[in-house]
Amino acid sequence: MPTKESKPNLSHSQVTEIIKRVYGLTMSIIRPLPSFDDQNFYVAPSDGGEYVVKIMNSADSHNITVIEVQNHAMTFLHQRGFPVQTALPTLTGQLMSLEEFDCGFGTQKYLVRLLTYLPGTTIAKITCSPQILYDVGKMAARLDTVLLQMEHPNITALQRENFIWNLTSIPLLNQYIHVMDGDPVQKVVKAIIEQYQIQIMPKLPLFRKCINHGDFNDHNLLVKPYGPSKYKITGILDFADMSYGYFIFELAITIRYMMIENPNPVDVGGPVVAGWESVFPLNEVERDSLYLLVLCRFCQSLVLAWHAVIQQPENEEYLMSTTRRGVHHICRLWELGKEEVERIWFQSAAQISPP
Known part of the structure; x- marks a missing residue:
C-alpha cells in the first residue's frame, strides 16, 4: 500500500x-x-x-x-x-x-x-435525485458488462493479489485495525470483518466474475444539468483501482459512495439497485450478500483513511472528509440490521420503473 x-x-x-x-x-x-x-x-x-x-x-x-x-x-x-x-x-x-x-x-x-479533461460537476456537489442514482447504478452495471468483452495480452495483470481495495481483501484489514485503537467504532468494524469471513468468503465461488472499476465514487463521477431538474453523467474518472472481482462488488461499492453526501443515506440503495438490475439482475446469493458488502466497503474506507492520516498528517482534512460521515452511516446501517436495510432497498427498487 x-x-x-x-x-x-x-x-x-x-x-x-x-x-x-x-x-x-x-x-x-x-x-x-x-x-x-x-x-x-x-x-x-x-x-x-x-x-x-x-x-x-x-x-x-x-x-x-x-x-x-x-x-x-x-x-x-x-x-x-x-x-x-x-x-x-x-x-x-x-x-x-x-x-x-x-x-x-x-x-x-x-x-x-x-x-x-472531462467537464462537469462531481456528483458529490449535487443533490442526488432517485433519477441520477438510478442512472449511476445502470452505468456501473453497463461498464462492468462491457469490460467482459475487453482483450489485452496482459489482462491477467488485473488479478491483483492482496490488492487492499478489492473486497476480497477484507481480512487484510486486520493488520491495520490497530490504527483505530480507542475509537468505539472499531468494535463494529471488527464485527463486520468477522461476518465477512463467515458469511461472504464461502459464497465467493457463487458470485459472477468480472473486471471492476472498483472506485465508482461521488468524486469520480461527473454530471451536467439535463433539462429543468435532471442530470446526465458526463464523466467516469480514475481507473487506478481496476481489478478482477465480481459484479456484486461493484454494486456494493457504488451504493456505499452514493450514500456519503445523501441526507437520507439508507434510501440510496433502492434506486441504485433498480438501475443496476435494469442491466444485470442479481442472483439470490448476490442479493443476500449486498448489505454486508456495502458495510465492508465502509470498513475499508474507514480503516485505510485512518492509516493514511498517520502516513500523511498534513493531508488529514482531505483524507477524512468523507470518513467522518462514513462513521455515522456504518453505525446506522449496523444498527438497523440486514433484514430492515434489505427490505428498504429491495422494496424501493421493485417500485421504480425504468425511465
Whole structure:
C-alpha cells in the first residue's frame, strides 16, 4: 500500500517542465486537483485545450503492466461511447513516461500521464435525485458488462493479489485495525470483518466474475444539468483501482459512495439497485450478500483513511472528509440490521420503473 514516502510532491514548475519536455506543450494554466495517493493537476496549454496531468505514487508506478491495461481499458470504453478519459501520447508515442524526482525521500520513479479533461460537476456537489442514482447504478452495471468483452495480452495483470481495495481483501484489514485503537467504532468494524469471513468468503465461488472499476465514487463521477431538474453523467474518472472481482462488488461499492453526501443515506440503495438490475439482475446469493458488502466497503474506507492520516498528517482534512460521515452511516446501517436495510432497498427498487 502506498506510504507517505511514495506520494509525489512536485512543484508547478517541475510539472510545467515535464509537460514541455515529454509532451511538447507550454502551460498557461496549472492548478492542483485533489488526490488520495497520487498528484493530479488541471492544465491548459497556451495554444488551447484542457488536460489532467496524473503523477502516480512511486509504489504504484512499479506496476507498469497494470497501468498499461488501465490505459487500454479507458480507450476501449471511450470507443464504445462511455464518457471516460483517455491517455495522450508523448512526443515518442508512449502513453506514459517514467520520470525520476526527489520529493524529499530520495530519488524515486513516478509514472506521468496526460489525460483528456472531462467537464462537469462531481456528483458529490449535487443533490442526488432517485433519477441520477438510478442512472449511476445502470452505468456501473453497463461498464462492468462491457469490460467482459475487453482483450489485452496482459489482462491477467488485473488479478491483483492482496490488492487492499478489492473486497476480497477484507481480512487484510486486520493488520491495520490497530490504527483505530480507542475509537468505539472499531468494535463494529471488527464485527463486520468477522461476518465477512463467515458469511461472504464461502459464497465467493457463487458470485459472477468480472473486471471492476472498483472506485465508482461521488468524486469520480461527473454530471451536467439535463433539462429543468435532471442530470446526465458526463464523466467516469480514475481507473487506478481496476481489478478482477465480481459484479456484486461493484454494486456494493457504488451504493456505499452514493450514500456519503445523501441526507437520507439508507434510501440510496433502492434506486441504485433498480438501475443496476435494469442491466444485470442479481442472483439470490448476490442479493443476500449486498448489505454486508456495502458495510465492508465502509470498513475499508474507514480503516485505510485512518492509516493514511498517520502516513500523511498534513493531508488529514482531505483524507477524512468523507470518513467522518462514513462513521455515522456504518453505525446506522449496523444498527438497523440486514433484514430492515434489505427490505428498504429491495422494496424501493421493485417500485421504480425504468425511465
